[in-house]
Each structure stands twice: as C-alpha cells, then as structure tokens.
Amino acid sequence: MARKPWHGARADHRPRKARPRFARGRPRPLPLSPDGPAILYGWHTVKAALENPARRILKLWATENAARRLADDGVALPFAAELVRPDVIDARLGPDAVHQGLLAEAEPLAAPTIEQLEPAGLILVLDQITDPHNAGAILRSAAAFAARAIVTTARHSPEATGALAKAASGALELVPLVAVQNLARAMDALRARGFQLVGLDSSGEVDLADVVLWPAVALVLGAEGKGLRQLTKATCDVVARIELPGSIKSLNVSNAAALSLYIASRQLARRSDG
Numbered sequence: 001m002a003r004k005p006w007h008g009a010r011a012d013h014r015p016r017k018a019r020p021r022f023a024r025g026r027p028r029p030l031p032l033s034p035d036g037p038a039i040l041y042g043w044h045t046v047k048a049a050l051e052n053p054a055r056r057i058l059k060l061w062a063t064e065n066a067a068r069r070l071a072d073d074g075v076a077l078p079f080a081a082e083l084v085r086p087d088v089i090d091a092r093l094g095p096d097a098v099h100q101g102l103l104a105e106a107e108p109l110a111a112p113t114i115e116q117l118e119p120a121g122l123i124l125v126l127d128q129i130t131d132p133h134n135a136g137a138i139l140r141s142a143a144a145f146a147a148r149a150i151v152t153t154a155r156h157s158p159e160a161t162g163a164l165a166k167a168a169s170g171a172l173e174l175v176p177l178v179a180v181q182n183l184a185r186a187m188d189a190l191r192a193r194g195f196q197l198v199g200l201d202s203s204g205e206v207d208l209a210d211v212v213l214w215p216a217v218a219l220v221l222g223a224e225g226k227g228l229r230q231l232t233k234a235t236c237d238v239v240a241r242i243e244l245p246g247s248i249k250s251l252n253v254s255n256a257a258a259l260s261l262y263i264a265s266r267q268l269a270r271r272s273d274g
C-alpha cells in the first residue's frame with residue numbers, strides 16, 4: 001500500500017522549485033520629510049532615477065513583475081531590489097498611490113544656484129505653486145521643451161518627492177529645481193544675469209506670442225486661483241497673457257506652463273534658425 005506524502009512532500013519526491021523570498025513584517029509608512037530621502041514610486045519615475053548617474057539610490061522595493069520588467073529593459077541596479085508583494089508598497093505609500101510595483105528611497109539631487117544658470121534658452125519661475133500634481137506636470141512639460149531649470153520658493157512649494165515626482169514621470173531627473181528664499185530677489189538676480197522676466201497672467205497687457213523675447217527668458221507663473229503675487233508681477237519685465245479664442249480665458253497652471261513654453265520655444269527657435 002502506497003504511503004501518503006507527509007508534511008506537504010510531493011508524492012513523486014521531485015524537489016520543489018525555489019520561490020522568491022518576500023519581505024515580512026508590517027511595513028511602516030514612508031515619511032515625506034524635507035530633511036529625509038526622496039520617495040520615488042512608479043515605473044517612469046523610478047526607472048529614470050535608476051538611469052541617472054547623479055542620483056544615489058538608498059533603498060529599492062519591487063514586485064516580481066516590476067523587477068522582471070527592469071531586467072528585460074536592461075536597467076542596471078545599484079544593488080538587488082527587495083522583492084515584495086504589491087500590498088507592502090501600498091501600505092508604505094497609501095492606497096491612492098499608483099506605484100506600478102516600484103518604490104525607491106534616494107538622496108535628493110544637487111541643484112545649481114541662480115548664479116550657475118546659463119543665461120540662454122528658457123527657464124520657469126513658479127510663484128508659490130503648492131499642488132504637487134501641478135508642479136510635477138509643469139516639470140514634465142519643462143523637460144519636454146528643454147527648459148534649463150525651474151526656480152521655485154523654498155517655502156510654499158511641494159518637496160521634490162512623492163506625488164510631485166510621480167506626476168513628473170521621470171522629469172525630476174532632467175530639469176534642475178532651484179529653491180530660493182526670496183523670489184523677488186531671485187528674479188532680480190536672474191535679470192542681472194541676462195534673463196528677461198515674462199510673467200503670465202490672464203489680464204496681461206500683451207499677447208505672449210507678440211512679445212519680443214530675449215535669448216534668455218524666464219517665464220513666471222503664479223499659483224492657481226491667486227495667480228502672480230503683486231510683488232512678483234511688479235518685478236517682471238512684462239506681464240503677458242495667452243490669447244485664447246474660447247469663452248474661457250484662463251487655464252490650469254500646468255496647461256498654461258506647457259502652452260507658454262511652446263509659444264516661447266517656437267519664437268526662440270525661429271530666431272536661431274534665421
């Protein structure tokens with residue numbers, strides 16, 4: 001009479017296939033602290049960070065599928081990722097974060113100073129834009145139009161981590177963020193370096209497409225709802241509007257950033273071609 005297998009042993013005595021080892025224990029939520037590491041999640045965000053030689057990755061969590069996808073794409077890892085189940089990353093980030101199986105902690109990127117910005121091409125200046133999704137979308141547009149940097153306030157601005165990094169979809173690795181204590185003084189410093197300060201406001205006195213732009217342009221955008229603060233507006237060389245043919249005359253700030261970058265980059269490109 002055949003003996004029954006005991007303790008789960010296979011009747012044919014073939015060795016079990018090794019299973020990946022998963023992290024155990026209750027995961028702790030990751031802190032989004034300005035003094036702590038940058039929290040990066042999502043496929044494009046983490047992949048771009050891994051491919052950025054200037055970014056130092058401290059910890060990396062991945063699901064089996066995400067780790068396999070990184071390997072298939074030939075992404076070099078600084079060390080082996082810790083394999084976890086998706087719910088482990090959910091617990092660290094919260095249920096609303098779309099992480100696609102990837103989570104990393106990394107050191108913040110070094111940023112240039114105002115004095116180190118080359119006076120050529122386009123940069124963006126953000127006046128207290130606090131929503132991380134808007135700021136991340138602006139970063140993505142800045143990368144798409146080859147903006148050289150984004151200048152923002154150290155206070156009343158989202159940290160370069162978490163939701164901002166996810167919304168930027170990898171652009172955080174491409175466009176430097178320059179945080180300043182006093183925006184008006186920073187704008188004066190930009191002007192001294194040769195940047196033309198062009199504020200964007202729906203009540204601007206001239207259409208942006210009609211502004212004769214300098215070779216170096218800083219497009220200045222204000223927070224949604226409040227717009228540019230009075231001192232910021234007064235510090236600009238010109239305040240322009242985006243001429244819209246429809247009955248709505250204002251745009252979401254991230255859409256306004258993308259459109260203004262397009263208009264300005266086209267003018268600068270035509271000038272260089274001519």
